[in-house]
Amino acid sequence: MRVFRGHHPSFAAGSGCALTIGNFDGVHRGHQAMLALLNNEARLRGLRSCVMTFEPHPRDWFARKLGKPEAAPLRIATLRDKLQELEHCGVDDVVLMRFNDRLASLPAEDFIRQVLVEQLRARYVLVGDDFRFGARRAGDYALLDAAGNDLGFDVARMMSYEVHGLRVSSSAVREALAAGDMRRAAALLGRPYSISGHVVHGRKLGRDLGFRTLNLRFPSHRPAAQGIFVVRVHGLGPSPLPGVASLGVRPSVEDAGRVLLEVHCLEWPAHIALEGGYARLLRVELMHKLHDERRYPSLEALREGIAQDVVDATAWWRAHA
DSSP, X not given: OEEEESOOHHHHHSSOEEEEEOOOSSOOHHHHHHHHHHHHHHHHHTOEEEEEEEESOHHHHHHHHTTOGGGSXXXXXXXXXXXXXXXXXXXXXXXXXXXXXXXXXXXHHHIIIIIIIIITOEEEEEEETTOOBSGGGOBOHHHHHHHHHHHTOEEEEEOOOEETTEEOOHHHHHHHHHTTOHHHHHHXXXXXXXXXXXXXXXXXXXXXXXXXXXXXXXXXXXXXXOEEEEEXXXXXXXXXXXXXXXXXXXXXXXXXXXXXXXXXXXSOOTTSOTTTTTTOEEEEEEEEEEEOOOOOSSHHHHHHHHHHHHHHHHHHHHHTO
């Protein structure tokens, strides 16, 4: 899969693409169904399938611009994980657009002509039933369809995707993760919810407390899931390892507001030395939520709390072996 940041000359010089547009946060089962349809239409037309997505999330950008960061949507996936899932879905190309003042103020008609037609040479455009675009979200499916007739590209709309009567959406995934309902989140995503990233150095407090951890940064200040979780860790050996992890801001040890995923393996692999985990690329599946983050009054209380989390995580894995 090719990834382009912003516009790229190869699109204007190529034969065109079959395109869909959206944030694709989580790449849930509704997204997967849309991408399967996109890939099929691309093959029938002899085109490359292309996803246009945005970074930062437009609602995140508007929240910051208005000075209301708390209004930003809870973030499901990192950019790395979003791109990984798009590749798993068989997409040929991803155009990663930087959402900024210029893009936010671009009228819908200019977005169609300048971006979709002139820069991406879209021959087929697939959108969701609630798709809006352009300055003040003035563009909709009807405008896009009319422009397609005038400018020579086909437009299609995919209606809502449901699982057991529940509309699958990024909002539904966020609600499930915020509630700690990992089973419902997995049903909406079509896979266990996971976070990947390279292991980074932390304060090494876990080592002092007797519980070694591997730390992964989560780039958003508003993760959709927070708390203490039973996890499955991929990337430390040939088989995934059981573990327990904290995802959040660690209120007992710092007040910096940065979000970390701190993972403690219940079975530390013998071939990995004390410093051996750093810079490794891990994927951590969050299987079950134990409880929300807690602020412990002392490091000893924190140590006892982690010890209990290890006991509870071990019991969960025994019950689900």
